[in-house]
Amino acid sequence: MIQKTHTLHDMFCNSSPCCNDAGFLQKNNSLDEKSRMVGAFKESAKNQMSCDNSERFTRAETDFSNLFARDLLPAKNDPPKGWRASTWSCLTNQSRWSRSWWTAETRSSMESEQVILDSSISFHLVWTSSVWLENGSPLLPTLTCEFTYEIAPVFVLMEQLTLKKMREIIGWTNGDGDGLFSPGGAISNMYSVMVARYKYFPEVKTKGMSAAPRLVLFTSEHSHYSIKKAGAVLGFGKENVILLKTDERGRVIPADLEAKIIDAKQKGYVPLFVNATAGTTVYGAFDPINDIADICEKYNLWLHVDGAWGGGLLMSRKHRHKLSGIERANSVTWNPHKMMGVPLQCSAILVREKGILQGCNSMCAGYLFQPDKQYDVTYDTGDKAIQCGRHVDIFKFWLMWKAKGTIGFEQHIDRCLELSEYLYNKIKNREGYEMVFEGQPQHTNVCFWYIPPSLRGMPHGDKRREKLHMVAPKIKAMMMECGTTMVGYQPQGDKVNFFRMVVSNHAVTKSDIDFLIDEIERLGHDL
Template structure:
């Protein structure tokens, strides 16, 4: 047997319970077994006699995690402790990211876990506004812990009976909320909104040109897709990946609020047809990434019906508003869509990842993706195999994303999600009102979602006349403030340019922990950091 790592190392990793070799031997000790196998085996598994140290290890992990959760919600802690890549790579106070051939002790593993959290970003912190997905719902977190403990796969009812049914019932509920009669249709949870959007393009193509599945894109005429110039870049990624080509994705003009102008869609459809191309797919966004704009779905649906095009609604960000009686009108017409992307992991505060694509017509998802793998989807199983979902997916194995969402829905009820949505929109109204007339702030638009976009102009720039110099200098303000924010670790908010607009802040509110005082803090922090720029 190899001499390193020594059996002693393994022993010392496992604590006192394992010091007696005979105690640690698993049931099979017949042949060819060496000490390393035995102790490694004990390390891996709570075998009968190794149970206690293993459980002790898990409980120490839980201690680390619950401390982290407590601190995450404590406003006196930082959102992050920023370090540059080279600093972390060089090893912060003994935190060594490199992998080695020899095992570490379990004590060191616990230290690694603490360090991993220490140098990370607290996305659940009440002052973390950097992404569309923020917050840390405790029931959702419990759901994720259970999911990883169950460690199974969504592809068959056989090995995920409960989760498969939960997914089916939840998707039906979502379709009812969209407004499809009796919640009929189909759908699947996918690894994020980009993949959900990709599904929609694939299914649309299968609906109109099913022969592409077998013969490829050359079997179809030149197909054209349409989406807003403000839409998410995943539509462009799908056009490239699926073989349409990004040039065949036509970008639509928007109004001041970032909403698609329906007349522009119709004009571009007609233009494409005149060139002999086939307009096939329109994506209407419900809640654009930067502006939070809602495209006018009904007017777009009219055009889609007139020209026989597939209507997809990308509600990755705005779909959550369907849960609110007060705000769901912003998605009026969504029931006319052929497919909808809706990410509970964004506006509804479900932990990452949780994204659904919903399809109005049953059968398309399977027709499009089915390859009938014999080793997984045996037709001669003893149960009703229509519950096996794997052949609908472009994936084979599929992570269980449903449980945390289902559990949160149980815990909150539909009304709980509604309250959360309404509260976030109230907070964004509060922010808008707070800064629309505040000195040094300028709004980019008057929006409909929790996106509030604004420029902060430091005193030194305020007297400059409009023009290139002012624009160039203003363009540098947001990145500078953001960098200082991250260095000081007090709060985080996104920024970007858009079209001909120089860098501005994009505030988004989806964090259930956020209150008005956090909004106040953010604004004062921007003023504090930016005052002398």
């Protein structure tokens, strides 16, 4: 909650506290092994590429804090140097472009883990620079788009590799399946409903919703509003998104799901899709995925897990049991831009069945997706998406993963959960605080009321409720007025406005948490 300074150096240097791990693939690559692989790559690259400036292939030990801005950015009429030279000379000097950048051999060498994971960043920028030819935006080449392999070959491969890794972490066999980075969790969730509809009623794509019976979707009353929004957008209708009851911790009650499925069937509706939330927005609750999966299997329904917020916990050996059963899902939303600290936007929709995204969304636009291209066009991802060009969301995630490693993410996540546990323990029995639900939160969401002294003796009832409802908004307004901190609040069901404190920045300290508590008390004391 309180901002910290970070350097790009943190991201690139393995000696920073969270980076002393075994790297992207959790292999125990020693530095020696790494340099060996880079060396091997240098050799093979030299042989393959006409752009043989070997300086390009030295790994990024570059200390960014010592570079001039003009070393990082395109500039006119000055001799390029260092890291920038390696990238920029290839961007500006056509004769150095890789003759064979698109060939199958080069691609297959790209796909080998060593190369894609250990080669230098500049190499990737060069490869992605081809988009300049057709696009020509006068800014950094990293800001390019993805939809065909020829336009963004490296980003396409990075995306494929990273999505596969995510599917492996989910637990799907061999990491098989499909996926895309989409512009946010709401769109990822929308994809899941679209794909489910296509799986069971493919004719809707051509004939529209009138070709299907009345389809119903199920999601908990604590789930993100994007499921209901998807129902409205895609033509199911909001009222056909049936909300499930939750327990006092905000977790779906499986028996309620089954009862509502049976009820819908009796009414002649067709149950299609169940969303289980892994990490609800307000309580941070994890629905019991295995119990829900049993019911989905029994009734042959699509199971989606919305792990936009809680998906990050899959990276933690300590906490991933909360998503137990996720490997039984047909699709998963997982936003690295939430719990994993990747800058917005970075959201993945992952689908267990390969090919179904393509089937669902392809329109086969002749001007983009020519079958007579000189490379394997299955690498063109554009026709899987509801977008045409896509913002490159993979690059920053890939860089972070490379820098922090899987273990770095695990440490990040464990740290955030530790901090919220610290907050929970500090206030659970403290005078003037009341927890919204009993027991330790499953995620970093700590939900509580602050009870000002004036309300502490007041008997429970409407009058107290009414007054308590005003407390959080007033304190938040004062926080904003003072500019010291900002914590969100909301009502939920029959519960009046309460604070929801969330930690997703691992740089927060216990003293920040202490400060927060003091500040709430300082501001709220006289209410």
